[in-house]
Amino acid sequence: MEAKQLVREVMRKLTSREELTEEEIRGIIEGIRDDKISSVQIGGFLVALLMKGQTVREIAYIAKAMRDVALPLNPDVPGELVDTCGTGGGLPTFNISTATSIVAAAGGLYVAKHGSRSISHLSGSADAFEALGVNIELEPSEVEELIEKIGICFLFASLFHPVMGKVWEPERELGIKTIFFTIIGPLINPARAKCHINGVYKLELVRKMAEVWSLLPHKHILVVHGVDGLDEISLIGETHIAEVKDGKINEYTVTPEELGLERCKIEDLAPGDPQYNAKVIRDIFEGKEKGPKRDAVLLNSAGAFLVGGKVSNLREGIEYAKKVIDEGKALEKLEQYIKASHEIKKKKKL
Known part of the structure; x- marks a missing residue:
């Protein structure tokens, strides 16, 4: 799904108080990274998510996507x-x-x-x-x-x-x-x-x-x-x-x-x-x-x-x-x- 369609579907779901899927959240995060989502769309997403309230799964999905688009770090150490x-x-x-x-x-x-x-x-x-x-x-x-x-x-x-x-x-x-x-x-x-x-x-x-x-x-x-x-x-x-x-x-x-x-x-x-x-x-x-x-x-x-x-x-x-x-x-x-x-x-x- 292209970014414009994705944003519209995500906004529809958020304003209907529906939970987002992992794929939808990943698409939004990657779209923000790649500058395919405008600042106006980002603002709309932030407000709609805030107003709906984030579920535990949505927070975990955002965290997973944010980890994956971050600059990677892999220090070689014994233990955690x-x-x-x-x-x-x-x-x-x-x-x-x-x-x-x-x-x-x-x-x-x-x-x-x-x-x-x-x-x-x-x-x-x-x-x-x-x-x-x-x-x-x-x-x-x-x-x-x-x-x-x-x-x-x-x-x-x-x-x-x-x-x-x-x-x-x-x-x-x-x-x-x-x-x-x-x-x-x-x-x-x-x-x-x-x-x-x-x-x-x-x-x-x-x-x-x-x-x-x-x-x-x-x-x-x-x-x-x-x-x-x-x-x-x-x-x-x-x-x-x-x-x-x-x-x-x-x-x-x-x-x-x-x-x-x-x-x-x-x-x-x-x-x-x-x-x-x-x-x-x-x-x-x-x-x-x-x-x-x-x-x-x-x-x-x-x-x-x-x-x-x-x-x-x-x-x-x-x-x-x-x-x-x-x-x-x-x-x-x-x-x-x-x-x-x-x-x-x-x-x-x-």
Whole structure:
């Protein structure tokens, strides 16, 4: 079916509140990639899908198609890749998932950290890594090499997903917030990491995202939401978790006290600009920050070590993360990553 006919059929179905097929969604995504669908048609599709509401299967179909049209990444590593990408949109905090990704790599996991610049807050993962001194604008082959050699690299979403750039402008002009810049992001890691801590900004998304993950290739997923509004494992209060493993979903809640940590206030985790957030991360790794900010990183790093198979529960993960930071391994990994991200570009120019 040519693009014009496809768009009309898709719009008819969406306005009739009918579920789209995988083939229809794939056709739309490929049409956007190939510039066969206009910005007006993209805008119409976004609004109609938003108004109808996306089913679990439709979200999974979009994720599959977006993965397939992304620039491919295939790092050769033993074991599974880990990602710590959330939806964003929750209460603002310093870049906890960014710090967590570095601790995870320092603890022996291979991390493909997918992310972008901030849309809703002061500093996204891309902004934080840049402020730390990391070169984030790398070619796919360079990203693969860093993951293989040092165990971590940031995957800058805008460099790997051509469709995202084409969806962004209609979405911005319409002033709407669709799934492409919220819940789709964690599902479309270009390296197809199968182990994730996937934070979500609304409680009702926990089960829904877990069901989506169950339809995608995965090994071990934690979909998490702090009921206070965090898209992280929360140090402020209760966290609702849906754990996805072998296609099965197990839901439970945890509190900081159950895991041996003290609760804090949201103000204790407040963000600043990228330079401030980078300083917080360094202070944690250098042992200067011993309070709630460090505990929040320990808690979320525990989740990474759990999905990555280093520990069997979150309590063990917290102790593992403490050891990684206290022995200076997290700081060492950060410095190694900064240096390698620049050297790989210099090597290419020679």
